[in-house]
Amino acid sequence: DVKVTQSSRYLVKRTGEKVFLECVQDMDHENMFWYRQDPGLGLRLIYFSYDVKMKEKGDIPEGYSVSREKKERFSLILESASTNQTSMYLCASSLASGSHNEQYFGPGTRLTVT
């Protein structure tokens, strides 16, 4: 089974802190994604990566950056956390071909910025 793990289930940070959210997948998937989930808004794509060191902005990239130095790991970085970034963050991965875009999700990180 594909396994996508996220470094923390719950995280509390202060305004202005630099925050790192880590995601690791164990199935050699080329694509990795970061979403944020807010009530009534569904999942919104922040960034995705289709290869090591490659990244592409999603629908809401402002205030975030990403890093993909190894194929299995995709990090989301909040350079200076703000209260409006309090949310659930979900990581996902998928194969580049032959999978019809099916994505596999991690358990999520609930981030609170105070």
Add this chain to the structure above:
Amino acid sequence: AQSVSQHNHHVILSEAASLELGCNYSYGGTVNLFWYVQSPGQGLQLLLKYFSGDTLVQGIKGFEAEFKRSQSSFNLRKPSVHWSDAAEYFCAVGASQGAQKLVFGQGTRLTINP
């Protein structure tokens, strides 16, 4: 722009009632369609998917969905819900060719009354 609409934001059913959740999409081209389920505090799990062929697809946990191209719809159904089906359900659409991204609907929360 691509979009997915789930018209029911919150559905309340009694156990053993039948379920139908609506999903309509706007997408210029051939699509792959998905339904995911999210239990409280968890990541998303794939329920079922449609790529091509038979427009009625079967998924896990007794769920099915029907693709209607003329209506741009992919509604989720279950003949008899169980208390364990209480969760949030997300419809998603992706292009059959090219971009690997998915667009998600806003989600439908399902509550089951005993």
